[in-house]
Amino acid sequence: MKPEEIQKIAETEHDLRMAYKYRINVCCSSGCLPFGAQKLLKAFEDAVKELGLEKVCKVARTGCVGTCSVAPVVLIDPGNHLYQNVKPEDVKKIVQEHIINGRVLEECVYKNEAYFSKQYRLILRNAGKIDPLRIEDYIAVGGYSALAKALTHMTPEQVIYEISLSGLRGRGGAGFPTGQKWNFVAKSTAKPKYVVANLDEGDPGVFANRTLAEADPHAIVEGMVIAAYAVGAEKGFIYIRSEYPLAIQTLKKAIEQAKSYGLLGNNILGSTLNFDIELRLGAGAFVAGEETAILSSIEGLRATPRPRPPYPAVSGLWGKPTLVNNVETLANVPLIILNGGAWFSKIGTPKCTGTKCFSLTGKVKNPGLIEVPMGITLKEIVYEIGGGVPEGRKFKAVLVGGPSGGCLPENMLSLPIDYESLTQAGAIMGSGGIVVIDDESCIVDTARFFIDFCMDESCGKCVPCRAGIPKVKEILDKIMTGEGKVEDLNVLEDLSYLIRDASLCGLGQTAPNPVLTTLKYFKQEYLTHIVERKCPAGKCVLKKVEVIKE
Amino acid sequence: MSERIVKLIIDGKEVFAKPTDTILKAATDNGIYIPTLCYLEGLTPHGGCRLCVVEVKGNPKLMTSCTTPVSNNMEITTNSPKLVKYRKQIIELLLSERIHTCSVCVANGNCELQELASKFGVDHTSVSRNWERFELDMSHERFVLDHNRCILCTRCIRVCDEIEGVHTLDIKKRGKDSMIIVDLDEPWAASYSCTECGKCSAVCPVGAIYIKGKHLSETKKKELPEFIVRRRSR
Numbered sequence: 096m097k098p099e100e101i102q103k104i105a106e107t108e109h110d111l112r113m114a115y116k117y118r119i120n121v122c123c124s125s126g127c128l129p130f131g132a133q134k135l136l137k138a139f140e141d142a143v144k145e146l147g148l149e150k151v152c153k154v155a156r157t158g159c160v161g162t163c164s165v166a167p168v169v170l171i172d173p174g175n176h177l178y179q180n181v182k183p184e185d186v187k188k189i190v191q192e193h194i195i196n197g198r199v200l201e202e203c204v205y206k207n208e209a210y211f212s213k214q215y216r217l218i219l220r221n222a223g224k225i226d227p228l229r230i231e232d233y234i235a236v237g238g239y240s241a242l243a244k245a246l247t248h249m250t251p252e253q254v255i256y257e258i259s260l261s262g263l264r265g266r267g268g269a270g271f272p273t274g275q276k277w278n279f280v281a282k283s284t285a286k287p288k289y290v291v292a293n294l295d296e297g298d299p300g301v302f303a304n305r306t307l308a309e310a311d312p313h314a315i316v317e318g319m320v321i322a323a324y325a326v327g328a329e330k331g332f333i334y335i336r337s338e339y340p341l342a343i344q345t346l347k348k349a350i351e352q353a354k355s356y357g358l359l360g361n362n363i364l365g366s367t368l369n370f371d372i373e374l375r376l377g378a379g380a381f382v383a384g385e386e387t388a389i390l391s392s393i394e395g396l397r398a399t400p401r402p403r404p405p406y407p408a409v410s411g412l413w414g415k416p417t418l419v420n421n422v423e424t425l426a427n428v429p430l431i432i433l434n435g436g437a438w439f440s441k442i443g444t445p446k447c448t449g450t451k452c453f454s455l456t457g458k459v460k461n462p463g464l465i466e467v468p469m470g471i472t473l474k475e476i477v478y479e480i481g482g483g484v485p486e487g488r489k490f491k492a493v494l495v496g497g498p499s500g501g502c503l504p505e506n507m508l509s510l511p512i513d514y515e516s517l518t519q520a521g522a523i524m525g526s527g528g529i530v531v532i533d534d535e536s537c538i539v540d541t542a543r544f545f546i547d548f549c550m551d552e553s554c555g556k557c558v559p560c561r562a563g564i565p566k567v568k569e570i571l572d573k574i575m576t577g578e579g580k581v582e583d584l585n586v587l588e589d590l591s592y593l594i595r596d597a598s599l600c601g602l603g604q605t606a607p608n609p610v611l612t613t614l615k616y617f618k619q620e621y622l623t624h625i626v627e628r629k630c631p632a633g634k635c636v637l638k639k640v641e642v643i644k645e
Numbered sequence: 646m647s648e649r650i651v652k653l654i655i656d657g658k659e660v661f662a663k664p665t666d667t668i669l670k671a672a673t674d675n676g677i678y679i680p681t682l683c684y685l686e687g688l689t690p691h692g693g694c695r696l697c698v699v700e701v702k703g704n705p706k707l708m709t710s711c712t713t714p715v716s717n718n719m720e721i722t723t724n725s726p727k728l729v730k731y732r733k734q735i736i737e738l739l740l741s742e743r744i745h746t747c748s749v750c751v752a753n754g755n756c757e758l759q760e761l762a763s764k765f766g767v768d769h770t771s772v773s774r775n776w777e778r779f780e781l782d783m784s785h786e787r788f789v790l791d792h793n794r795c796i797l798c799t800r801c802i803r804v805c806d807e808i809e810g811v812h813t814l815d816i817k818k819r820g821k822d823s824m825i826i827v828d829l830d831e832p833w834a835a836s837y838s839c840t841e842c843g844k845c846s847a848v849c850p851v852g853a854i855y856i857k858g859k860h861l862s863e864t865k866k867k868e869l870p871e872f873i874v875r876r877r878s879r
C-alpha cells in the first residue's frame with residue numbers, strides 16, 4: 096500500500112460515516128461486557144432493522160467511553176448523548192424517540208458536566224467513537240496518517256526531534272523523557288534492535304492500558320511502527336498480561352489487519368522499513384512489568400529484574416538494543432507527529448507535558464477511567480471529576496500511584512499532578528491509580544493492605560525487598576492487633592529506608608511509600624493504635640491487655 | 646589499540662581501572678574492601694544481596710559495585726555511615742529470614758554470612774526471627790540441601806549452569822517463598838541432570854549445600870569458578 100491509498104481509504108470511510116445521520120456507539124469493552132453489552136448491540140441492530148432505519152442510522156461496537164460505573168453505556172452521535180444503564184427492553188424506545196422523533200430521552204442520559212468538562216481526551220481520543228475491530232474506522236479518523244507522514248516526509252532524526260520537542264515523558268511510571276530514550280536506542284549500533292510495548296499493567300485497580308488496547312488498538316500499533324522507524328528496529332513485542340483476554344483478541348486482530356494493509360511487514364507503505372509485531376502473554380506477575388523483568392520474560396526466563404546498567408537501550412532483548420515504552424506513551428506518538436512537538440508541549444505544564452490517564456477508584460461518587468492534562472490538582476480530580484466522597488462520609492486520604500503510591504492527606508489536595516510534585520510529596524505517578532479513602536478506613540490497615548500486595552509480588556531476588564517487606568508487614572500486624580510499641584515506629588521507618596534505597600528494582604524501591612507517607616502525614620493514627628489501643632476507624636480489633644498493677 | 650584507562654576516586658583515593666572493570670574490581674585491585682555475598686568471581690554478577698552497594702556522586706541511587714562498570718571521573722564512597730547501617734540491616738534480615746543457629750550448624754566457622762555478621766558487629770537482630778522449619782533434602786548419597794540455611798544467593802544455580810553447564814538447580818516460587826529446587830522440584834537422588842560434580846557445595850557461602858561426611862573446610866572452594874574460567878580462556 097502507498098501513503099496516498101491511506102488517504103483514499105480515509106476519505107471513503109469518512110463519506111460512509113457521513114452518509115448516516117446517526118451513529119449509535121455501543122460500548123463493548125470490559126466494563127460493559129459483564130452487563131450485557133453484546134446483547135445490547137444485537138438489540139440495537141435488530142431495532143434499527145425492524146424500524147427500517149438502516150440507511151439513517153449506523154450501529155457500531157466501540158471501546159470504553161469512560162463511565163463504566165453506569166454500565167452498560169451507549170453513546171449516540173451527533174451530540175454525544177450518553178445513555179446510561181441501558182437495558183435491552185429500553186432499546187426500542189430509545190431508537191423510536193431519539194432517532195425517529197428526534198427527542199433525547201433526558202431521563203436516561205448520563206448527566207455529569209463536571210465529570211467530562213475537566214478532562215482532556217487525547218490518548219483516549221477515539222475511545223467510544225470508533226469500532227476497535229475495524230482498521231478502516233481508525234483510518235477514517237486520521238489513523239496511520241502520522242506513520243505515512245513520518246515515512247515519507249521525515250527522517251528518523253526528525254521524528255526523534257519532534258518527540259523530544261514535545262516533552263513527552265514515559266507513562267509507565269518513571270517519567271523518563273521519551274525522546275531521550277529513543278535517541279539512546281537509535282545511537283546504539285548493535286543489530287537487530289527491538290521495540291517492546293509494555294502492557295503488563297499489574298497494579299490492582301488500574302485499567303487504563305487495558306481500556307486503551309480494547310478501544311483503540313491501532314494507536315498502539317501505529318506508535319510502535321513510528322518508534323521502530325525512529326530507532327531502527329525490525330521487530331516488536333507487545334507484552335500483555337493473559338488476564339486481559341479481550342485486549343489480547345483486539346490487539347491480535349489489529350496486528351492482522353495492519354499486516355494485510357501493509358502497515359506491518361516488509362517495505363511498510365512502500366518505504367524500506369521492515370517491522371513486525373508479536374504478542375507475548377505474561378502470567379500476571381506485577382514485577383513482570385518492570386522493564387528488565389519484561390525482557391527476561393520475553394526471552395523465556397523467570398521474570399526477575401536485572402541490574403542496570405546496562406540499560407535496555409544498550410543491552411536489552413538477547414543483549415541487543417531495545418526500546419521499552421508503555422503503551423500509553425506510544426499512543427501519544429501519532430498525535431505528536433501529526434500536530435508537531437511544539438503543539439504537544441503546550442498541553443499540561445512546561446516540565447510535564449500532555450495528558451495522563453488515571454483509574455479513579457475508592458470512595459468517590461464517580462469512579463472511572465479519566466484523562467486529564469498534567470498539572471491538574473488532586474482536588475479537581477477528587478472533588479470535581481470524582482464528585483467527592485459519597486454523602487455522609489468524610490474524606491480522609493488519597494492514595495496516588497497504585498500499590499506503591501503515597502497516601503496524601505486533605506491539606507495536600509492542592510498538589511498539581513506532575514512527576515516532580517508527586518515524588519516530592521512521597522507519592523509517585525506510577526501507572527495512574529488514584530484511590531480515595533474515607534473515614535471508614537483505617538490508615539494502618541490501608542498501609543498494610545498495600546505492603547501485603549508488594550510482599551506477595553516481590554520476585555525474591557534481592558534481600559531488602561524479599562526479607563524486609565515481610566518484616567514491615569509483621570510490625571503493622573502487631574500495631575493492628577494492639578501489640579505494637581512506640582519503638583516499633585522507628586524500626587518501621589528504618590526498614591522502609593533500607594528497602595527504598597537498597598532494593599534492586601522499582602518494586603522494592605517504592606513499596607515502602609504507603610508506610611512512609613502514612614507515618615509522615617498520619618502518625619497520630621499509628622500512635623492512637625499503640626498508645627490508646629484504639630482504631631479511630633473502628634476497623635482493627637485490638638486485643639485487650641491486662642494491666643498489671645504494682 | 647592501546648588499552649584505555651579510566652581514572653576514578655574511591656573514598657578519596659585516586660585509582661585507575663580498565664573501562665570494562667566493575668567498581669568492585671577497581672576497588673579490590675586497589676586494596677579497598679567492599680563486602681560481598683552473592684558475588685563470586687567467575688560467575689555472572691547477580692546483584693541480589695545488595696551488600697556491595699556504594700554511593701556514586703551525582704547519582705541519587707545506590708549502585709551495586711559488583712554489577713556497575715566504572716566510568717571516567719566517577720567519585721565513589723564505599724563506607725559512609727548510611728551504607729554501613731544498610732549493610733548491617735541486610736545481614737540482620739538474612740539472619741532472621743531462615744533459621745540460623747550457628748552453634749549447631751555444619752558451617753559454623755566456615756560461613757561467609759557468619760563472618761560478615763562478626764565483621765559488622767551484628768550480634769542481635771532488631772527484627773523478629775523466623776523459625777519456620779523446612780525439610781532437608783538428604784535423599785542424595787553425597788549431597789545435602791538444607792533450605793533452613795539458604796540465603797538465596799544463587800551461586801549454586803549459576804555455577805551449575807555456567808561452569809558445569811547442566812542447570813540442575815533453580816528457584817521455585819517467588820518473594821519470601823523462593824526455594825532452591827533440583828530439576829523440576831525432585832528429590833536430589835532422583836535428578837537426571839545432576840552430574841554430581843559438587844561445585845554447588847564448593848561455592849555455597851553458608852551451610853545450605855554440603856557433602857555428607859566431609860568437613861566444610863575441605864569442600865569449600867570459592868576460587869573454583871574463577872580458576873576454571875581463567876583456564877578455559879587460555
Ligand SMILES: Cc1cc2nc3c(=O)[nH]c(=O)nc-3n(C[C@H](O)[C@H](O)[C@H](O)COP(=O)(O)O)c2cc1C
Nearest residue numbers: 265266267293295296384385386420421424601602
Ligand atoms: C514493579 C514494576 C512494575 C511495572 N509495571 C509496569 C507496567 O505494568 N507497565 C508499564 O508500562 N511500566 C511498568 N513499569 C515501568 C517500567 O519499568 C518502565 O519504566 C516503562 O515500561 C518504560 O516505559 P515508559 O518510558 O514509556 O514509561 C513497572 C516498573 C516496576 C518497577
Ligand code: SF4
Nearest residue numbers: 554555557560600603
Ligand atoms: S526489589 Fe523486590 S521485586 Fe525488585 S528485584 Fe528486588 S526482590 Fe525482586
Ligand code: SF4
Nearest residue numbers: 745747750756851852
Ligand atoms: S549458615 Fe552460617 S550464619 Fe547460618 S547458621 Fe550456619 S554458620 Fe550460622
Ligand code: SF4
Nearest residue numbers: 795796798799801849
Ligand atoms: S544453596 Fe547456598 S549457594 Fe545456593 S542459593 Fe542457597 S545459599 Fe546460595
Ligand code: FES
Nearest residue numbers: 122126127159163
Ligand atoms: S467499559 Fe463501557 S464505559 Fe467503560
Ligand code: FES
Nearest residue numbers: 684692694695711
Ligand atoms: S555482592 Fe553485589 S549484590 Fe551481592
